[in-house]
Amino acid sequence: MRFVDSSRKEFIDHLKHFVHPSEEISIPAQLVGREDELGKLRDCFETNGAHAFVWGLRGVGKTSLVHTACAKYSDTVKLAAAVGCQKRSTYQELLKDIYRRATNSGIVNLNDSSIKGKLSLFGVMTLEGEKGGFREQLQIDSVNHASDFLNTILPKDLYTDQEWVIIVNEFDQLENQETINFFTSLAKQMSVDKVNVKFVFCGVASNLNDLIGSHESVDRYIKAVDLEPLNHTYTLRIAENIFQEFDVEPSRGQMFRISQIASGYPHFVHLIVGEILKECYETSFHMRSIGADIYKSSIKRAARGAATRLQKEYENATRKGTDRYIEVLWAAADGQLLVKQFKSIRSGWSSPTEVVLRYV
Template sequence: MSALKETFALPLEEFGERLNAVLSPAHAIKSPEFLQGRSTQLTEVRQSLAMKGRHVFIHGFRGVGKTSLAYTAANLIQSPDKPPIYVQCSPDGTLASLVYDILKQALPSDPLQGKTVTETSKSGGVGLWKFNLSAGMRSTVEQGKLPKPESINDAVELLCFAMERHSKRPVIIIDEFDHMPKSEHIHVDLLIKKLAEVDSLPLKIIMCGIGETLESLFAAHMSTYRYFHTIKLDRLDLSSCGLIVLKALDALDVKIDPTTGWRITRISDGFPHFVHLLCEKILWAMYNDPDKEWLEDGFAKLEHYRAGTALAVQSASEELRKGYDDAVRKYSKNAEVILWAAADGHELRRKSGDMYDSYRRIMQANGREPGTGNLSASDWRCRTLTEAQFRARVYNLCKDKYGHILSGNGRGWYEYTEKMMRGYARLKAEAEGIELYPDHPLIPKRVNALVEYMERERFAG
């Protein structure tokens, strides 16, 4: 039996393990060999953190890979004696709860261990005597319990103690910083400033959030800029999306035709999450196919692609799916075509006139050209809107009543409020058999070159 046939004859759980080795739709990538298209940013993070007192803030849209970049960099920088510390912020979080979550990972919870690590040791052990903690906190730590800091100074002293105990070169990832209340940002700002004053502390911090959060943090004290190197992550370029697909195909010895490979990279809209999700679902569709004739040449069929796309839509983030479905359900079926028109082409922000041109093209391609009277035989769309009607509906989709799924600037320009929703809309359109225009400005000029690249890299075997 060939390696390909053996792979697709594996028990379900073992086949899932093979997929998990090369695809990460639900968890962060943690090693550079799977982090496609981010080598420049990875080097930037490492070089920035090589400087004393410097930390990194990674910002960008949801789903572009901020956590994956942070984890990959942290694993390269963190000393091998311990793994990096990872914490997530919450909407009701405070500086005290954030530091507490860090301490839970850095310090032992066993009272016996707690007593041991706090005692002064001639062999170089770390004792509490070095740190300016209150008697109450000192007692709490000695009992193996974790205290919550009551002040910025407490937080600094506890982190210094914990990091010295944790590892030689500790790294903390603070993810989803945009979830933390803005009222707490000034406290985090003060913590970073005070930590920078501790000369003997080798701690490095990588924070992830959206750009607005970064501005809010720096607004507290402009001097905070000096402690952070900021990195903005954009959506992945097309070639990097293609390399994710190729990596998964090579691992399972599967081949797909250039058109299918092209469409996977295109409808992902530059979001790595969607590339991983599509590949996962297509490969599961191949695994579940009772007709194993495709194993003879190793090529995925069109049915696998269609089934995988449909499964990807079903399993996409509940938050994205609910927001999209609510907007469509509340505003008749015209809304879905409008959302597809807003996601057509490569621009994140589109003029309403250009959106209407996309809308007319989609309607015409599906037998809804104005004046034809062809309004029967399909329940997926209603009559074609006039441009005035179209503009009114686009405007309404910006309202809270319809989930504020779109945002406008008042001058005829619109964009998706949640940028990852744009990728979901393209995925939804693909599942419905609707082809949207490419999502990159250079695609029309380089389509042949890209197909040749995919063929050369084994999309065509």
């Protein structure tokens, strides 16, 4: 696409299709560098009784991986519902969300009288509310009950033989241990009951055991898919792929710097590239290479956008009643690797200003 020949609407539509820092990808051609992890999910989809847990840090691409895997392996699986957890979500609420989403999208066919009849066994009724709205009442008393419930609303499709997938996102948000235990036990029970539904849990963690506990035999039926930040070649490719769609060709140096700043997080590549493209459009850009002025001001805007989100994390990490952790955090960030021995942090101690100056 050429910026000067496009209307604003055309440009924004094109931008939204290729650049989405905060919205997951579900188009296989857009997911870069995750072949191994896609393969692990495919294995899990093809194994009876297996569920998956995709874990890694925020912005590394967990949700994108799972949605893309469902699209890519659509001959094996079919997405039934994706739900997100909150701090105090109970298992009843999450099951209700799953039910509501699968019903609203027409996946659970309430016109099918046999399903309707069976649902009354689970206390699921649609009642007419005061203003003519509908309300479901769902009372699930045990893990066995929940397993039967999911088997009822998501029966096996005998024609396609696909398995249903339920994505439970932001699992790390849950503070309610009862909900965590319920879902890990439910996954196991569904494997035992041969229910045709797979859970894919996603959560921010640096260690999976912190999230689901080291509950014995968990790993027999929940397969862990660990997402590391992408390597440099891949973050570079994400930027190249997007720029190509807009006929823009930044210099090698500019591309490397974008990839370096993103440090393996595709979220940041999308953020920076998006700012550069918007600035190109605003300035009626008509060349292929990008001048230092557009490049620098776009990076600054992307950094400001990211800083709002990171500011709170920074404060949580440093302000534990005192400011003395600021130095520790900056010293830990002083280098490529964030995993460091305390000893090496102490010996390489730098002040925040020293570190910032080195990186600008």
